Amino acid sequence: MRNWIKTHKAVIFFAILLSYLYFRGIGDHGLIDNVEGVNASVAVHMLGGENYFSPKIGENLIAGSTMGTWWIFALALEIFGWGEFAVRFWPALAGLGMILAAALLAERRSWLAASICASMIISFTVSQIASPHAIFSCLTSFALLGVIRSKEEKDWLIFSHAAIAFAFIFHGPAGLFMPFIAVSAYCVLCEDFELLKDFFTWPFGIVTDLILSGLYFMALMAVNPQIIFFMLCQNHVYSFGGFLGAAAFLFISFAPFHGFLIQALIEIFPRKYPAEKSPEFFMFIWAVTFAAYGIFSGDVLAVSASAPALSVIIATRLDFWLQGKMLPVRYAVLLNILILVPAFFVILPLTAKFFPVISGSLMSLIPYEITLAIFLFACWYYTKTRQSGKWAHNVPAAALLCLMPLAGIFNLTSNLYSVREIGLKLRDSIQDKSDVVIQYEVNHPSLYFYTFRNSVLINAPLTPGVEEKKFIANADFIGSQWVRRNRIFLITPSAKVSDAKLPSKNIFPLLESKGLILITNK
Secondary structure, eight states: OHHHHHHTHHHHHHHHHHHHHHHTTTTSSOOOTTTTHHHHHHHHHHHHHTOTTSOEETTEEBOOSOHHHHHHHHHHHHHHOSSHHHHHHHHHHHHHHHHHHHHHHOSSOHHHHHHHHHHSHHHHHHHSSSSSHHHHHHHHHHHHHHHHHTTTOTTHHHHHHHHHHHHHHHHOHHHHHHHHHHHHHHHHHHTOHHHHHHHHHOHHHHHHHHHHHHHHHHHHHHHOTHHHHHHTSOOOOOOSSHHHHHHHHHHHHTTTOHHHHHHHHHHHSOOSSSOOOOHHHHHHHHHHHHHHHHHHTTOGGGGGGGHHHHHHHHHHHHHHHTTTOHHHHHHHHHHHHHHHHHIIIIIHHHTGGGOHHHHTTHHHHHHHHHHHHHHHHHHHHHHHTTOHHHHHHHHHHHHHHTHHHHHHHHHHHHHHHOOHHHHHHHHHHOOSTTOEEEEESOOOTHHHHHHOOOEEEESOOOOTTBOOSSEEOOTHHHHHHHTSSSOEEEEEEGGGGGGGOOOSSOOEEEEEETTEEEEEOO
């Protein structure tokens, strides 16, 4: 054991470092609505209501296909207790799984591929929020690994199909069909129909899919057939403010490696048909397929499934360049500087006022820019001095430095979109089953997670994919409830209190936080 630790001490240190970076602070800030509020509230309802086949937020049924994710979120709540750490535990672990998949996919320079994947903003983002995307990306990456390794040993296809089946359970139909589409696209473009034949007809692989997916589907049909219909409905997706917001998010997602990514893709982009058969080209098709799915489905977080493949492509190209061809490295470094310096040091600060997420995170954006500058300087210095060995070790380490301020960005973002303080105050204040919680002109699904109490929504924006049963469009309802004997808790923007038509007496403010105020009648 001691000899094994001594031999692998670098790997152990690297794993400990990544675990610290990915797990630190995931329980320190509140849930970000609506991104995390829906998934966390469904999980706490499953645990508290002991109904694991009917995804609800209180009395409201939700259309969603991520049943497996909600199940393991509920399991984490059972293990770690009622808090944010529990519902972010599995995404953080899946983020480390994405990094491991990238390391295993790289034939050489596993450390380089893992470091690139770990330090990409999209990889870190999905691992820090309570959503199914990191789990989806992790499983599909291992499916990719199984397909590539199957060219040497077909038994790897069992591993690949098992990962696909679990991706279906944890993310829905996309987890099942998208890998098949990616493999089919690669085989058609390369005229490699032997791989396609093996992938679809390898007995143990298909049997694995049928057993795992079939048992899951049969369980849903036996317990709650209605959920099958809701799985096919519009789910809760994450578009980040329309086309411009999604475009900005996609651009930032693959920082700080834009120049390297562009240079690598230029080299492996096929210039003839059929395309050259290679693991790099397969990963290119895989990345493009999942990126297109994320963009056209409107769920930009699903683009994270491309990150491990793109990381390996960059690492493989860099390994080839650093063998002696420093000219492509110079082009990549120059392109990276030309893209990132204007974007992060000029455009992003100037446009912060148009994006509340950025403006609320400026205090952490400055440290991120400092670490980004260190990374860019390291790229330039080791390229200029032709120190390829130090380049391969020190530049990825500089990229990992950029992860240090990112947790602070999530913490500051939660100050804008989290109602943790109000939720915990409600949890302490509610004493009776007859107490009523009303959200007026706001809709925060995470309030159910914090209070385990359903809210009456009045003049509130509806949550996509959630069947809001207690939605009332008439503000007079508040006044009629206010004078009754049961206790009323009203959450509303501070500027909207006068619009709520409250009676002139029995108004007791409990807490004001982040532009919201909590009021009660007793």
